[in-house]
Amino acid sequence: RDRQVVVLDAQGEDGVGEWNLIAQELGITPIRLDPTAALNGGIRLNPLDPSITTTGQLALLRTIIEVAMGHGLDERSGFALKVAHAYVTTTITDRQPVLMDIVEQLRHPEPESAEAMNVDIDDVRAWGLDVALVLDRLVDGDLRGMFDGPTTVGIDL
Structure with missing residues (x-):
């Protein structure tokens, strides 16, 4: 079967993670995410990259958010994220969507987002605030x- 594996590996004191050696033995060049390096032309990954399925994008977004928050999303926050993601991925067609598009949609959700669950738009906005x-x-x-822009050219997702 054609499978793809992603390992998020914290770096050690030597600047590489424990999976680095395994990746090298398999002929895989590890991708290093570093906010300082990314600002200076380093690696950037877009969780909304069109080469990732929409289901995969949403799962990746949830994982990134949950790691950053230090806990899982509750049902309401997860719903707000889901409808923001759905809106962004179906309405932005002239360019690659980016995280800022999700942030804006969480801050200013569309009325259709609330109508889908028969809830008030202010509730959807409140549920998405921590995520935003x-x-x-x-x-x-x-x-x-x-993670704040298009994926670096040459990275095969």
Whole structure:
């Protein structure tokens, strides 16, 4: 079967993770995500890259957010993220969607987002606030540069 594996590996004191050697033995060049390096022309990965399925994008977004928050998303926050993602991926067709598009949609959800579950639009906005703040940190905070734009050319997702 054609399978793809992704390992997120924290780096050690030597600047590489424990999976680095395994990757090298398999002939795989590890991708190193570093906010400082990314701002200086390093690697950037777009969780909304069109080469990733929409289901995969949403799962990746959830994982990134949950790691940044230090806990899982509750049902309401997950719903707000899901409808923001659905709106962004279906309406932005002239370019590659990026995290800032999700942040904006979480801050200013469309009425259709609330209608789908028969809830008030202000509830959807409130449910997505913490998610928007976490993503804002990746777009405009101390973690910017790693996930806040199109995927670096040459990276095969």
